[in-house]
Each structure stands twice: as structure tokens, then as C-alpha cells.
Amino acid sequence: MHLHRSSRIDFRKSLRSILLVLILVPALAWAQIDHSTELQVNEDYLEVNITVDGAEPEPLFANLEDGLSASIEYMIRVVEPVRRPWQALGSRVLHEFLVKYELIWDPFRERFTISTHDGAFYTFRDEADVWAFFFRLSDFRIPWTAFSDSGEPGRIRIETRAMYEPIVFVSGLSILSIFLPHSRYQSSWQTLERGVGR
Numbered sequence: 001m002h003l004h005r006s007s008r009i010d011f012r013k014s015l016r017s018i019l020l021v022l023i024l025v026p027a028l029a030w031a032q033i034d035h036s037t038e039l040q041v042n043e044d045y046l047e048v049n050i051t052v053d054g055a056e057p058e059p060l061f062a063n064l065e066d067g068l069s070a071s072i073e074y075m076i077r078v079v080e081p082v083r084r085p086w087q088a089l090g091s092r093v094l095h096e097f098l099v100k101y102e103l104i105w106d107p108f109r110e111r112f113t114i115s116t117h118d119g120a121f122y123t124f125r126d127e128a129d130v131w132a133f134f135f136r137l138s139d140f141r142i143p144w145t146a147f148s149d150s151g152e153p154g155r156i157r158i159e160t161r162a163m164y165e166p167i168v169f170v171s172g173l174s175i176l177s178i179f180l181p182h183s184r185y186q187s188s189w190q191t192l193e194r195g196v197g198r
Contacts, residue, residue, distance in 0.1 A: 035052045047139055049140070094146065154195055156196055
């Protein structure tokens, strides 16, 4: 029995689609890192500390030595859970905070330098010191007013995530990140909820 011509064309198209997916999906998938979050309750603010694990030091420092830069973003959301039947849509975001570090090697000063989203500038001579600073967000303060819109007084809920780029491409070359499977590392969202006496 002969197949119709259109069936053969459809089969070829679907085969090409499958091959395209098998090639592109691994390249587009973001590699994973882990992070842990600690909360410290103070009288005037909530202190958030985030530590990232899973990055490899050798490629990072090799890239920096080659004149490339790296970045990491810490994302913190103040959220409020929604009621049924809308829980499947996720929490309602009340406030979102983004902290970004950019890391380079300065060959003239022979130091690592980290600049932050708010204009701060740090220098380090030792790889261990720059590693400890870069992969830890310390003492980030969220004022209690950020939780004032929450529907549950005395209870807070935040979500945290980190995204690490061992190679930061300049604007014109950012398309290259699509073809490099390990150009970005992203941790899963972590949710922390607790009662506080304020």
C-alpha cells in the first residue's frame, strides 16, 4: 500500500521538528545551581542572607584571567499566598528586590573587582575572598513596611532565587549565550514562611 504524498511530507516535517528540539533544548536549558536562605528578624527590618552552591571555581577564574566578566543576581520577593481556587497561579508579589554583582579581573591593579547594582565597588587580591563575597548576599535588609500589604498580619512569606553567569556577553554578542548550554546557571525558587511578633 502506497502512502499519500502529503503523509510523507508531514512525516518529514515532524521528523525535522523532533531533531530540532533534540538539538536546541539542551542548549537552551539553563544549568542548575543551589542556594540556601537564612532570615534574621530585627526590630526595624528583616535581614536576608543567601548563599549559592554548585558553581565551579576553575572555569570562573580562567574566564576572568582571559579578560571576561561574570555576574550574579540575587532575587528576593515579598509575596502573599492567594486563596483557592487561584493557588495554581502562584503567590501575589507585593515587592521584588534585585541585587546584582559584576566581577572582573583588573590586570593593572592585579585585583579582582566587584561592582554592585547600587554603585558600590569592592576589590580583592585573594581568590578565596572574592569567591566568598561573590556567592553570598549578606545582611540584605527589607523594612517591615514591605510586608504591610500582606493579608496575614504577623506572618511573612518571601521567595528567593539566584542566577549566575560565568561569562557576561556585551550587548551585541548576547545572542551567543543561546548556543552555550552553560552560559547561565539558575537556582529554583525557594519559599520561606514564618510567623513574626512585630
